[in-house]
Amino acid sequence: MDIYNIVRQKIIELVTKRYKKVDQKTLNLITCEQPKNLKFGDLSTNVLMVLKKQNSEDLNDTKIYIINELKSISLFEEVSYIKPGFINFIMKKEVWYKVLCEIIKDINYGFKDLGLNRNVNLEFISANPTGPLHVGHLRGAVFGDVLARLMKKTGYTVCKEYYVNDLGNQIENLYETVKFHFENFNNNSKKKLSEEMYFGEYLKDIAKELINEKININDIKTVKEEIIYKVLNLIKRDLDNLGIIFDNFVSEKDIHDQGLLEEVLAKLNKKNLIYQGVLEKPKGKIDKNWKAEKQLIFKSTNFGDNSDRAIKKNNGEWTYFASDIAYHHNKISRGFDYIINIWGADHAGYVKRVKASLEALGYDRIRFDVKLCQIVNLLENNKSVKMSKRSGNFILINDILKKVDKDIVRFFMLIRKNDAHLDFDIKKCLDESKENPIFYIQYAIARINSLNNHFKKKKLYFSGFNEKSFNKLNSNEINLIKVLSLWPKVIESSVIFKEPHRVVYYLIDLAGAFHNYWSKGNLDSSMRVINESDIELTESRLTILNSLSKVIRSGLDVLAIKPMEKM
RNA sequence: GCUCUUGUGGUGUAACUGGAUAGCAUACAGGUCUUCGAAACCUGUGGUUAGAGUUCAAAUCUCUACAAGAGCACCA
Numbered sequence: 001m002d003i004y005n006i007v008r009q010k011i012i013e014l015v016t017k018r019y020k021k022v023d024q025k026t027l028n029l030i031t032c033e034q035p036k037n038l039k040f041g042d043l044s045t046n047v048l049m050v051l052k053k054q055n056s057e058d059l060n061d062t063k064i065y066i067i068n069e070l071k072s073i074s075l076f077e078e079v080s081y082i083k084p085g086f087i088n089f090i091m092k093k094e095v096w097y098k099v100l101c102e103i104i105k106d107i108n109y110g111f112k113d114l115g116l117n118r119n120v121n122l123e124f125i126s127a128n129p130t131g132p133l134h135v136g137h138l139r140g141a142v143f144g145d146v147l148a149r150l151m152k153k154t155g156y157t158v159c160k161e162y163y164v165n166d167l168g169n170q171i172e173n174l175y176e177t178v179k180f181h182f183e184n185f186n187n188n189s190k191k192k193l194s195e196e197m198y199f200g201e202y203l204k205d206i207a208k209e210l211i212n213e214k215i216n217i218n219d220i221k222t223v224k225e226e227i228i229y230k231v232l233n234l235i236k237r238d239l240d241n242l243g244i245i246f247d248n249f250v251s252e253k254d255i256h257d258q259g260l261l262e263e264v265l266a267k268l269n270k271k272n273l274i275y276q277g278v279l280e281k282p283k284g285k286i287d288k289n290w291k292a293e294k295q296l297i298f299k300s301t302n303f304g305d306n307s308d309r310a311i312k313k314n315n316g317e318w319t320y321f322a323s324d325i326a327y328h329h330n331k332i333s334r335g336f337d338y339i340i341n342i343w344g345a346d347h348a349g350y351v352k353r354v355k356a357s358l359e360a361l362g363y364d365r366i367r368f369d370v371k372l373c374q375i376v377n378l379l380e381n382n383k384s385v386k387m388s389k390r391s392g393n394f395i396l397i398n399d400i401l402k403k404v405d406k407d408i409v410r411f412f413m414l415i416r417k418n419d420a421h422l423d424f425d426i427k428k429c430l431d432e433s434k435e436n437p438i439f440y441i442q443y444a445i446a447r448i449n450s451l452n453n454h455f456k457k458k459k460l461y462f463s464g465f466n467e468k469s470f471n472k473l474n475s476n477e478i479n480l481i482k483v484l485s486l487w488p489k490v491i492e493s494s495v496i497f498k499e500p501h502r503v504v505y506y507l508i509d510l511a512g513a514f515h516n517y518w519s520k521g522n523l524d525s526s527m528r529v530i531n532e533s534d535i536e537l538t539e540s541r542l543t544i545l546n547s548l549s550k551v552i553r554s555g556l557d558v559l560a561i562k563p564m565e566k567m
Numbered sequence: 568g569c570u571c572u573u574g575u576g577g578u579g580u581a582a583c584u585g586g587a588u589a590g591c592a593u594a595c596a597g598g599u600c601u602u603c604g605a606a607a608c609c610u611g612u613g614g615u616u617a618g619a620g621u622u623c624a625a626a627u628c629u630c631u632a633c634a635a636g637a638g639c640a641c642c643a
Contacts, residue, residue, distance in 0.1 A: 004583095029585090031586080033583055033586090034583085035586085036582080036586090036588085036589080036590080037587070037588065039587095039588090040587065044586085044587085046624095049586085052623075082587080083587080083623095084586080084587070084623055084624060085624090086587070128643065165643065168643075170642085279640055280640080281640070282639055283568055283569065283639070284568080284638085284639050289640095289641085290641085291640090291641095293640080295641090306569070306570055306639080307569095307570095307640090309640095310640075310641075313641065314641090319641075320641090320642070320643060345571090345637055345638085346637060346638065347637095347638085347643095348570085348571045349570065349571065349637085349639060350638085351571080352570080352571090372571090372572075372637095374572080374637085375636080415580090416579095416580075416581095417580090417581080419572060420572095420573075421573085421636075423579075436606085437592080439606055440606075442606090443606055443607075446604075446606090447603085447604060447607085450603070450604055453603095455603090490583085492583090493584085496584095497584075501581090502581095502583090505581060505582090505591080508592090509591080516608065518603085518604095518607075518608080519599085519605090519607060519609080520608085521602095522600070522602095522607090522608070523599075523609085525602075528602085528603055529603060531603095567606070
């Protein structure tokens with residue numbers, strides 16, 4: 001039961017009844033929400049201000065009409081009109097009783113069907129299969145996983161997908177590196193890895209395994225496959241340790257082998273969007289190696305891109321972009337009508353060209369959305385840890401998970417909105433104090449558990465929670481229900497805007513509301529939850545707190561974090 | 568040069584996508600445990616980069632300036 005939505009629907013009904021010609025756009029502007037400041041009531045709507053914009057006529061009659069109609073639906077204690085044009089409502093207490101009953105009853109409280117079974121392909125991480133995952137992948141990993149969880153719980157059919165770039169120069173280099181280790185494993189030659197090769201002990205391990213498997217290192221095709229398979233297993237191990245399971249891994253090589261690039265090129269060619277030409281020299285950084293070369297080019301500027309983009313290199317090989325077009329084409333032909341990609345912010349410049357390619361292929365009905373995650377700044381001992389590929393200085397996810405529990409890592413990855421920079425401070429994660437919001441949230445659950453235990457120990461007996469016992473509650477308790485009533489909206493906006501951090505912030509708020517309530521008992525003993533002389537009151541309070549605990553658990557579950565029953 | 572992000576108290580950030588007195592944490596100054604868990608709570612100081620515009624209403628939209636970050640053939 002989303003009380004705000006119920007009232008909103010009612011208002012929309014009233015408006016359409018009175019103004020037959022009112023359009024959907026206007027109706028969408030009508031809001032019905034809990035005001036930030038509760039002195040304006042429990043619920044507030046801007047209908048009149050929205051209508052005023054559309055109609056020049058005097059709205060006094062409308063105002064009276066709407067207010068009277070709303071008064072008659074028996075949800076409200078009071079309906080009032082205030083200055084700029086808000087209508088504010090105060091709920092009857094029994095409404096909060098009903099809201100509470102709903103929260104108790106509904107196992108999926110807060111999760112509405114928003115997706116209508118829409119078929120979503122959610123691609124994230126897609127780190128190259130050249131090594132285990134490192135800190136740079138962490139944020140996108142958690143973001144994607146939690147977004148998927150949210151969408152699955154709200155009626156979307158979600159396929160979590162990982163795109164494996166198992167082609168190209170990097171794989172050559174990977175092969176060369178392993179071959180190097182393979183050949184130099186037992187002799188103490190002083191040869192060093194060359195510029196292009198990959199650092200990291202894991203490749204020595206893989207070389208050793210290949211030696212043990214007695215593989216022919218010059219059987220390039222088989223060896224490459226074997227290496228990719230092994231590295232991918234390292235990645236899967238990391239994912240597993242983070243609690244992330246993918247539904248599908250797609251190989252770039254497969255996309256090539258299936259001839260999808262040719263297929264896509266033919267389509268674009270048919271639309272006269274392909275030409276042989278020379279791209280302009282890029283501005284910005286000066287690269288001495290740059291040469292003007294004739295290439296096969298896609299006219300992406302026709303679709304809002306800043307520059308046309310090469311499809312084939314001068315030597316006739318496909319570009320990375322070409323296989324990406326084919327890959328997205330492949331996603332759509334597999335029946336997905338909603339495509340979400342989660343990329344690092346360094347890929348921002350890539351968005352336009354992929355959008356352009358989809359538009360060019362005529363997929364304008366497909367919803368395509370890219371969420372960019374800003375860089376994570378890893379802090380250790382208050383110093384920023386810089387990573388670089390060349391020096392082999394990588395902080396692996398595995399290293400982090402040795403120090404910090406996965407649940408805490410997940411939490412901290414969502415403590416900022418995706419497009420804000422994120423400082424990830426290992427010391428703060430380990431801090432078990434009020435500076436650490438995850439403990440603040442967990443502490444609320446632990447305290448509520450503790451109350452339940454006390455109640456049991458005292459051998460008090462439940463008399464059965466009902467409206468009569470509910471009526472013993474005061475505004476402090478009702479306020480907790482008001483916070484709980486926001487949960488459906490938090491979920492909805494988290495999903496619609498793809499901003500899972502909202503769940504985190506809500507949980508902090510909710511825990512705050514609880515701790516505040518609890519502490520009232522320190523000053524005023526009548527506000528202590530357990531009151532042996534009034535079982536009905538005690539029970540009503542526990543009912544609310546247990547619902548609160550339930551919503552916190554439900555929120556933690558979205559983040560895939562285990563509740564701590566005791567701390 | 569161009570494109571994309573982002574500018575919110577001293578610091579780190581949120582704001583129901585345009586709503587009413589901008590929320591939270593930290594820092595700072597005070598206060599609260601013989602009693603349900605003080606890993607908590609309460610009170611106070613302090614903020615929307617600057618300027619203009621649109622609007623009944625702007626942190627949010629538009630323009631200009633300033634500042635920070637990322638990207639700009641091929642490679643991934």
